[in-house]
Amino acid sequence: MVSERGLQVLRAIVQDYVDTREPVGSKAIVERHAFGVSAATIRNDMAQLEDEELITAPHTSSGRVPTDKGYRVFVDHLAELRPLSAAQRTAISSFLEGPGDLDDVMARTVRALTRLTGQVAIVQYPSFARATVTHVELVQLGGGRMLVVVVTDTGRVSQRLAFVRDEFDDADLATMRASIATLVVAQPVQNGMQRIADHLAGDRLAPSPRVQATDEIARLVAEELDEFRQDKLVMAGSANLARREADFRGSIYPLLEAIEEQVTLLRLMGEMVADEQGLATSIGRENEPFGLAEASIVTSDYDATGSRARVGVLGPTRMDYPTNLAAARAVARYLTRLLEEDESSR
Incomplete structure (x- = not known):
């Protein structure tokens, strides 16, 4: 059983070793810390700490350094959080x-x-597994590029770039946005993923370019919602x-x-x-x-x-x-x- 003074010696060893990177000896402890006892007494305390496997000698006749067990005792019982400046x-x-x-x-x-x-x-x-989708936005960038923005009630904002074959006018873009929103907005992440999967699994004959682009964007939104769960x-x-x-x-x-x-x-x-x-x-x-x-x-x-x-x-x-x-x-x-x-x- 380590004495109270022995634990304070452990604290001194940890602090000095962290500060100096050098093994800590009994003489250094007496010089740096006010224990009010001799180096021989400190050596006895250090021997007890070594028996308890709280410190060890990295080299023969050197000072001592903390072991992992010693750091654990220090953190659990001796460390005092230092207030930030x-x-x-x-x-x-x-x-x-x-x-x-x-x-x-x-x-x-x-x-x-x-x-x-x-x-x-x-x-x-x-x-974000329990997050709810609050908004979906589509921004046409030109050159077949579409910026897809997904927002949740937890504050997460996702932006992904989709590549579609055609350019769309404002009316088509509003229809596409509404189609995606119907699937996921006001839905938890998991539900939104499932609703997209069910939608894409449905049969549609000869879909129009707008529908094809909407489906591609829906797949991308589902991928993003899956990442929200990770x-x-x-x-x-x-x-x-x-x-x-x-x-x-x-x-x-x-x-x-x-x-x-x-x-x-x-x-x-x-x-x-x-x-x-x-x-x-x-x-x-x-x-x-x-x-x-x-x-x-x-x-x-x-x-x-x-x-x-x-x-x-x-x-x-x-x-x-x-x-x-x-x-x-x-x-x-x-x-x-x-x-x-x-x-x-x-």
Whole structure:
């Protein structure tokens, strides 16, 4: 059983190792921290921490570094979230304030978070499986190109380019728009997909160019609604992994692959258990089932019109957990408020 002072020694080791990248010895702890005891006493505390597998010696006769288990104890019991500075809070608001659709807000969110933390920033889109389509718009661009816009009650705006063979006058365009709207507007995403499928399965003899174009647009809308049901991540700051490659014992390739594929990170984020503040952390070997045993991820829940999702950062286990958790929480709170204001304005 580790003593209370031993736990505070663990806190000092974690903080100093994160700050310096160097193994931490008893002499350094005595010099940097006011424990009021001798280096020999600190060495005894460190020996107890090592017995508990909370710290380890990377080299013979060197100082000690935290283990994944040590980081877990630190995060669960010793870490105190550091309040963001006024400059950091201003940076968040300057990145996120201003008009924009949901895609734009998500992109700005990860840029703000990677700027604050220096890690890979991740934001999970809220689930749109229960969203209802509120509007469909068709904009003829010329050259057989048609811009198809789909809007849901959760604020998601989709824009896709359809290619049709003919140009249509305003009356035809209004008829096509009304045909699509009849199928999907005021319908939940799943219902809209099914109604389009049923419509396209019907028998129609020698359809006119307008009907052919309408069917092609309907197929595209169905594809877009299917994407609305899929979980999705937006990320920024992948280059930070390369800059911190020395913090990883092995290759950073599994992390780069997970960033590219997204499925692994979605599963991992989905299984993380948040505390009462909505914060969750998964450290090192806890991520081994996902092939990310050398990485840590910290997240904070945010609310998007009743749907919960997560924003967080991914990086090496040697990360500044208190600052990263505080940054994720602050960005999540700002994002929640921004989405609530957008919802109330519609």
